[in-house]
Amino acid sequence: MAQAQFQQETSPRGEFVRQPNRFTGRVTAKSTSAPGEGPDEQGRWPLESGRYRLIWSRACPWAHRAVIVRKLLGLEDAISLGTVDPIRDERGWRFSLDPGGRDPVLGIEFLAEAYLLTDPEYQGRVTVPVLVDTLTRQVVTNDYPQLTLDLSTEWTPLATKDPNLLPSELRPEMDRLMQDIYEDVNNGVYRCGFAVGQEAYDEAYSRLFSRLDQLEQRLSHQRYLFGDHVTEADVRLFTTLVRFDAVYHNHFKCNRNKLSEMPSLWRYARDLYSLPGFGDTVDFDQIKRHYYGTHAQINPGGIVPQGPDLSAWTS
Ligand SMILES: N[C@@H](CCC(=O)N[C@@H](CS)C(=O)NCC(=O)O)C(=O)O
Structure with missing residues (x-):
């Protein structure tokens, strides 16, 4: 192994x-x-x-x-x-x-x-x-x-603002969804990338993309995970999605498809990116240099790839 x-x-x-x-x-x-x-x-x-x-x-x-x-x-x-x-x-x-x-x-x-x-x-x-x-x-x-x-x-x-990120009436459903997103997506990309056995990788990969397919479906008929209002569940999903094409797709072998090839998730992630607090806290350069530059077992040479073209996040 x-x-x-x-x-x-x-x-x-x-x-x-x-x-x-x-x-x-x-x-x-x-x-x-x-x-x-x-x-x-x-x-x-x-x-x-x-x-x-x-x-x-x-x-x-x-x-x-x-x-x-x-x-x-x-x-x-x-x-x-x-x-x-x-x-x-x-x-x-x-x-x-x-x-x-x-x-x-x-x-x-x-x-x-x-x-x-x-x-x-x-x-x-x-x-x-x-x-x-x-x-x-x-x-x-x-x-x-x-x-x-x-x-x-x-x-x-x-707190000086009240965005109601955790509406109490949604908490039980939010907690369940955030747990699924944690296991299969947030931590799922790491379970793909850090797996050192084929079966372990295959399982993490299959769970990741099944969950993304489910989320793609959910977001095909609503703006955010819980309707028109941003919640903490969106914050948690966003921070993985915004790194997906830049690093996880290639570096962690999450490569069935790119985020930009899943229309609803792509629309959703760019919508969040445009909101204060989201896109203005993203630093693609540091994200790429960190992942490609610090996981010596996965990328021994530490070469940071030039691509992909990330300009669509802002256009
Ligand atoms: N606190 C958590 C998750 C946070 C986490 O893993 N952060 C990463 C950066 S994304 C980190 O600080 N890694 C330091 C290291 O791997 O040495 C853990 O212990 O697994």
């Missing part, structure tokens, strides 16, 4: 099995801690404007969704944003885009510093997105699915 990109996260059958999210702290107005204090007995950090810093990579779909939701909710002043270099070196994500190579607020060079300060025994991958407490430089959470749900629900007192 071929060498896996992430040995620790590969099953004996060659499937990619994503590591669990190590840090699961939550920021909420329900915390009984005073401002400036750490989490209360139930692990709840106090809600404070300007205290927490979201770290993202422009390349990463999981981090991208947090940045979109933060913007849609108008939380930019409440939660500051730090950006890592799309190319990791052997020490992982680094702040080499910042002057002096350090995050200007946290003062660290590598994201791993915050992880190890919080858990000196941490041995997993150091991932984005992550919410960091600027007072202690401790990681609050890298639990990206909970993070965006909390932005919509627990951060309401600091």
Whole structure:
């Protein structure tokens, strides 16, 4: 069997099995801690404007969704944003885009510093997105699915916009659809790309395209996943779709067809792209350089392809 990109996260059958999210702290107005204090007995950090810093990579779909939701909710002043270099070196994500190579607020060079300060025994991958407490430089959470749900629900007192991304009457159906989209599409493209067994790849590929066919059908008669209103489910699907033709189709072998060959999904993704918070947070150059440049088992030479032509996203 071929060498896996992430040995620790590969099953004996060659499937990619994503590591669990190590840090699961939550920021909420329900915390009984005073401002400036750490989490209360139930692990709840106090809600404070300007205290927490979201770290993202422009390349990463999981981090991208947090940045979109933060913007849609108008939380930019409440939660500051730090950006890592799309190319990791052997020490992982680094702040080499910042002057002096350090995050200007946290003062660290590598994201791993915050992880190890919080858990000196941490041995997993150091991932984005992550919410960091600027007072202690401790990681609050890298639990990206909970993070965006909390932005919509627990951060309401600091939000300056109310896009209603999680309409309560739709929640049960949204949760089911978001789970299907996670398994087959968001994580499905990684299960294709990081599979090191033919069967594991075939299964992930078939689930990915069956789910995309289903979504194509759904979107043939409605503008967004839940009608005329953008919800968090759209944010979650968008961050994978916008990377599809640029990287997943080729680099992760998700190549039955391009997104641009699925008319409803293509119309839908470009519609979202045109909305504030979506297209203006996409950086195709960093996306391509990250994927093609950092997965040595998949693309040993690190060559970043010139194509495809992405101009249709904006035309
Ligand atoms: N936190 C999640 C997902 C987030 C994630 O995988 N982010 C990627 C970027 S898209 C990352 O930070 N990878 C770092 C690495 O692979 O070393 C996980 O632990 O699997």
